[in-house]
Amino acid sequence: MELFLQTLIGGLLIGGLYAIIGIGMTLIMGVLGIINLAHGQIMMVGMYLAWLFWMAFGLDPYLSLFLAVPLVFLLGIFLSKYLLYPLIEKDSILPENQVLMTVGIGMVLVELARFIFSSDYRSVKTSYSDKTIMLGNISLSWPLVIAFVIAILLTLGLFWLLIKTDLGRSIRATAQDRDAATLMGISSKRITILTYGIGSGLVGAAGILLLPIYYLFPDVGPIFTVKAFVITILGGLGSPIGAIAGGIVLGIAETFGATYISMGYRDAVGLVIFLLVLVFLPGGLKQIFKI
Amino acid sequence: MEDKNKKSPFVTKVELGIIAFAIILPFIFDSSPYFQGLLIFVLMWVILGTSWNLLAGYTGLVSFGHAAYFGIGAYAAALPYYHFHISPWWGLLTGGIVAVILGYLLGIVVFRLRGPYFALGTLASAEILRLIFGEEEWLTNGHNGILYMTTWVSKYPYYFIALILALGAIFSVKFVMRTKAGYYFLSIREDEDAAQALGINTKKYKNISTVISTFWAGMAGAFYMIYMGFIDPEVVFALHNISIITILVGIIGGVGTIWGPAVGAVVMVLVQELFRSSIFGLAPSWVSGMHAFVFGLLVIFVILYMAGGILGDWDLIKKKLKFSRKVETSK
Numbered sequence: 326m327e328l329f330l331q332t333l334i335g336g337l338l339i340g341g342l343y344a345i346i347g348i349g350m351t352l353i354m355g356v357l358g359i360i361n362l363a364h365g366q367i368m369m370v371g372m373y374l375a376w377l378f379w380m381a382f383g384l385d386p387y388l389s390l391f392l393a394v395p396l397v398f399l400l401g402i403f404l405s406k407y408l409l410y411p412l413i414e415k416d417s418i419l420p421e422n423q424v425l426m427t428v429g430i431g432m433v434l435v436e437l438a439r440f441i442f443s444s445d446y447r448s449v450k451t452s453y454s455d456k457t458i459m460l461g462n463i464s465l466s467w468p469l470v471i472a473f474v475i476a477i478l479l480t481l482g483l484f485w486l487l488i489k490t491d492l493g494r495s496i497r498a499t500a501q502d503r504d505a506a507t508l509m510g511i512s513s514k515r516i517t518i519l520t521y522g523i524g525s526g527l528v529g530a531a532g533i534l535l536l537p538i539y540y541l542f543p544d545v546g547p548i549f550t551v552k553a554f555v556i557t558i559l560g561g562l563g564s565p566i567g568a569i570a571g572g573i574v575l576g577i578a579e580t581f582g583a584t585y586i587s588m589g590y591r592d593a594v595g596l597v598i599f600l601l602v603l604v605f606l607p608g609g610l611k612q613i614f615k616i
Numbered sequence: 617m618e619d620k621n622k623k624s625p626f627v628t629k630v631e632l633g634i635i636a637f638a639i640i641l642p643f644i645f646d647s648s649p650y651f652q653g654l655l656i657f658v659l660m661w662v663i664l665g666t667s668w669n670l671l672a673g674y675t676g677l678v679s680f681g682h683a684a685y686f687g688i689g690a691y692a693a694a695l696p697y698y699h700f701h702i703s704p705w706w707g708l709l710t711g712g713i714v715a716v717i718l719g720y721l722l723g724i725v726v727f728r729l730r731g732p733y734f735a736l737g738t739l740a741s742a743e744i745l746r747l748i749f750g751e752e753e754w755l756t757n758g759h760n761g762i763l764y765m766t767t768w769v770s771k772y773p774y775y776f777i778a779l780i781l782a783l784g785a786i787f788s789v790k791f792v793m794r795t796k797a798g799y800y801f802l803s804i805r806e807d808e809d810a811a812q813a814l815g816i817n818t819k820k821y822k823n824i825s826t827v828i829s830t831f832w833a834g835m836a837g838a839f840y841m842i843y844m845g846f847i848d849p850e851v852v853f854a855l856h857n858i859s860i861i862t863i864l865v866g867i868i869g870g871v872g873t874i875w876g877p878a879v880g881a882v883v884m885v886l887v888q889e890l891f892r893s894s895i896f897g898l899a900p901s902w903v904s905g906m907h908a909f910v911f912g913l914l915v916i917f918v919i920l921y922m923a924g925g926i927l928g929d930w931d932l933i934k935k936k937l938k939f940s941r942k943v944e945t946s947k
Contacts, residue, residue, distance in 0.1 A: 359732070360732050360735065360736060408916060408920065411920065412919070412920070415923055419672065419673075419676075419678060419871055420731065421678045421731075421732070421735060422919055422923060424732065424735065425863065425864075425867055425915075425919055426916065426919050426920075428860055428863070428864070428915070429864075429912050429913075429915035429916040429919060430912075430916065432856075432860075432908065432909075432911070432912035432915065433909060433912035433913060433916065435908075436906070436908045436909035436912055437909060439905070439908075440905050440906060440909060547855060547856065551739075551740075551743065554736055555740075558733075558736065587751065589747065589750065589751040590747060590751060592743075592747060593743075593744055593747040593748070593751075596740045596743050596744045596747075597744065599736075599740050600725060600737060600740055600741070600744075603725075603728075603729055603733060603736070603737055604725055604728055604729075607733075
């Protein structure tokens with residue numbers, strides 16, 4: 326029973342982080358209509374930026390959120406403005422051209438990181454990296470708890486943005502119907518570019534929150550890209566609430582897979598869920614909860 | 617008028633020239649096994665790229681998991697050797713067939729999906745296979761991989777086997793695209809619902825396309841095992857190094873053209889090796905770290921400015937070159 330609870334809570338905490346990775350992806354999918362296969366690679370850029378600030382100025386990773394996330398946001402703006410948006414108007418044999426572009430972007434980012442930082446494993450060892458807090462007989466990793474709390478704050482902030490502000494309404498409108506939104510006077514170009522920036526910033530933040538408990542190397546990204554689209558499909562395309570549910574379900578399923586099946590199948594659990602959802606519940610959790 | 621309606625010959629003169637050139641090529645580099653090795657890799661990518669192109673470029677099923685078929689082909693050659701000491705050479709018989717069976721089984725799941733969902737479904741299936749083959753050590757020796765002493769030191773036999781496979785792949789695609797099935801593939805790519813409405817059994821033709829495509833991918837995998845003599849799941853089921861590069865080879869050369877993937881394979885290996893060797897030692901050594909980076913930039917450039925790939929947009933490229941030449945001469 327203790328093992329069960331420990332696994333459940335561990336999964337929940339990591340699920341909170343997965344949720345913000347997934348929300349970023351789902352926003353991009355909703356507005357741009359593409360799978361962003363550079364998602365994890367953009368996260369990797371955020372992690373390296375935070376690591377760099379930590380090495381150079383001894384800046385705590387949680388503080389560098391304020392510095393690195395805006396930079397990742399700008400990177401996202403740049404990528405979408407000059408590389409992704411121009412493709413929307415272009416005609417080509419394969420409609421997947423934008424997706425392939427994100428593959429190219431991801432490749433360039435990884436190789437750039439490998440060139441600058443080499444393939445060595447890095448980590449940020451803070452004073453609280455190994456700290457745990459005990460809740461009865463269940464131990465919780467302190468950085469993971471902080472990460473969970475910040476992830477919730479970020480999610481709340483994002484929902485405030487989406488529901489209360491003009492920008493958020495424009496984003497939701499564009500996601501629902503691009504043409505109708507344009508007719509209502511929304512600049513769909515501006516929204517498209519901004520959305521990619523916001524999605525990038527979110528996943529960058531997730532990476533920085535992971536930094537104290539995870540290793541950093543140029544190829545850290547792809548596995549998170551895979552997780553991100555698993556979450557998105559699980560939650561239902563373009564639904565931020567679905568992405569939260571999907572993130573938490575994935576987090577819990579993975580930790581249970583790791584505890585009760587085998588550590589090596591941790592990453593396979595998500596993929597199997599993913600295929601099952603695609604076939605049996607194509608709308609994702611959104612379809613069940615109608616949100 | 618009559619000439620136009622007449623079918624062009626199955627093997628054109630240009631193609632005969634290319635084949636003849638490909639036969640002579642290894643003898644030109646007789647003294648350099650390094651270059652011969654590169655040529656063999658080009659041919660391997662030609663097989664994989666052509667296989668992907670039939671499925672994605674002609675039938676519109678953009679697979680992001682071709683590593684699944686490549687890997688299963690490689691293991692079809694390797695596993696009987698590992699367990700029963702049956703020569704991996706039988707893989708050239710079984711590799712393709714096993715890949716076709718896998719393709720059919722995966723098709724049951726992924727053919728329900730369309731567009732981006734299909735892409736993700738294929739990607740996920742390849743990743744699942746990679747994890748299974750890495751974990752089940754009793755079956756596959758896990759991450760330690762399977763080792764086999766290659767039969768010959770000389771590269772010639774491997775080169776010609778690869779050449780036969782590559783030509784087989786290219787001309788089987790060319791052949792099928794000249795039959796009625798080929799037109800059905802194109803109609804599925806352009807509009808699957810419309811094709812179905814016109815009475816085309818889309819499921820059947822998607823399966824036919826998959827059979828041909830996965831067969832060649834499996835053969836490429838089996839060949840890889842025989843040639844390299846070593847495989848492990850991280851290599852043959854690799855998401856980036858196999859699945860993604862296969863797509864990029866197709867994109868650069870030209871999606872939906874017969875010889876596009878061949879051009880893409882040549883360009884890909886050329887660019888990578890040029891930079892890996894620091895432009896043959898002429899450039900400073902840090903350049904060698906940039907090979908994948910430059911290839912990535914090339915991909916971005918091609919998608920932005922030549923959506924049809926080098927062969928697909930050949931007329932456009934020719935026009936631009938001609939135009940600039942005219943400007944030069946007029947000065």
